[in-house]
Amino acid sequence: MNDVARLAGVSHQTVSRVLNQHPSVSPATRERVLEAVRQLNYRPNAMARGLAGRRSRVIGVVSFDTILYGPASTLLGIERAARAAGYGVSIVTLEQLDHSGMVNALEALADQSVAGVVVIAPQTAAAAALHSLPLGVAAVAVESNVGGEIPAISVDQVTGARLAVQHLLGLGHRKVWHLSGPRDWLETHGRIEGWRGTLEDAGLPAPPLMTGDWSARSGYQAGLELARRDDVTAVFAGNDQMALGMMRAFHEHGIRVPDDVSIVGFDDIPEAEFLSPPLTTIRQDFDEVGRRCIAALLRAIEADLPEGPDRPEPDPHVAPTLVLRRSTAAPKS
Numbered sequence: 001m002n003d004v005a006r007l008a009g010v011s012h013q014t015v016s017r018v019l020n021q022h023p024s025v026s027p028a029t030r031e032r033v034l035e036a037v038r039q040l041n042y043r044p045n046a047m048a049r050g051l052a053g054r055r056s057r058v059i060g061v062v063s064f065d066t067i068l069y070g071p072a073s074t075l076l077g078i079e080r081a082a083r084a085a086g087y088g089v090s091i092v093t094l095e096q097l098d099h100s101g102m103v104n105a106l107e108a109l110a111d112q113s114v115a116g117v118v119v120i121a122p123q124t125a126a127a128a129a130l131h132s133l134p135l136g137v138a139a140v141a142v143e144s145n146v147g148g149e150i151p152a153i154s155v156d157q158v159t160g161a162r163l164a165v166q167h168l169l170g171l172g173h174r175k176v177w178h179l180s181g182p183r184d185w186l187e188t189h190g191r192i193e194g195w196r197g198t199l200e201d202a203g204l205p206a207p208p209l210m211t212g213d214w215s216a217r218s219g220y221q222a223g224l225e226l227a228r229r230d231d232v233t234a235v236f237a238g239n240d241q242m243a244l245g246m247m248r249a250f251h252e253h254g255i256r257v258p259d260d261v262s263i264v265g266f267d268d269i270p271e272a273e274f275l276s277p278p279l280t281t282i283r284q285d286f287d288e289v290g291r292r293c294i295a296a297l298l299r300a301i302e303a304d305l306p307e308g309p310d311r312p313e314p315d316p317h318v319a320p321t322l323v324l325r326r327s328t329a330a331p332k333s
Contacts, residue, residue: 008036060109077290102129138300160282160320161194164264173234181238216245223249240265258329278325
């Protein structure tokens with residue numbers, strides 16, 4: 001790196017910034033450094049760089065054992081963003097994200113001298129366990145509202161729910177039911193808040209809240225309950241799997257979607273567009289969550305460097321989008 005710096009006529013810190021794709025280097029300087037790199041055939045050694053900075057080029061990720069689409073997609077987005085930034089990923093998967101599990105996970109990652117830690121913490125207990133992080137550890141929480149000094153990146157769940165309910169109200173529905181996820185999930189609270197707040201803004205009462213567990217089976221059971229009522233025209237399901245189960249229950253009882261009941265899901269799972277009818281849903285951009293998460297973590301890692309962090313602070317809220325398909329329509333007159 002010193003040889004590259006001498007040939008390019010810059011400091012070795014500038015060479016480091018160019019190699020790490022920091023935005024603070026001018027285009028002319030960046031090109032001069034890259035030309036020196038090409039002339040000298042310089043190849044950064046990841047292990048040597050980690051030893052020189054007393055950090056590895058590995059990011060630790062604490063997650064929990066789940067096959068749920070949202071958390072699994074979040075983890076994949078983080079892995080992609082880390083690789084794009086030149087970091088490897090070491091994952092510790094816990095059966096339950098609680099205080100003791102968090103401590104054990106951090107000890108395992110500390111043995112690897114990871115550069116920083118990402119914690120996927122969508123549950124209230126997991127968010128509380130984040131306070132187990134020792135001082136000085138660069139960390140970012142994902143899908144969490146941990147508060148304090150730990151940055152948190154998440155999809156704006158309240159806005160997503162508002163988009164779903166506003167769409168149904170815009171079609172003419174005057175009562176929108178909601179099947180929520182488990183109450184110990186932070187995403188559940190955001191989606192309930194958006195659902196209830198949108199109805200209140202429209203001057204409409206909220207029907208009794210129904211609660212599921214993210215599974216298609218719980219959606220099916222809720223659908224059986226709603227099928228016995230004659231005042232149901234629109235449902236906002238807390239995720240696509242529960243919407244799928246609800247559609248099955250309605251079909252078995254001769255209730256047509258969307259002719260009799262409109263349904264909106266949340267997540268935009270890959271199968272959503274192939275359901276019958278294709279499901280209107282709220283899409284979460286998990287790749288963008290991963291990019292902002294890694295950007296926030298690298299900013300925290302660089303905070304103690306002499307030159308300080310060069311990266312801008314990312315917006316912590318990733319905007320969701322409404323995906324219109326054929327599971328929603330105006331209510332029958």
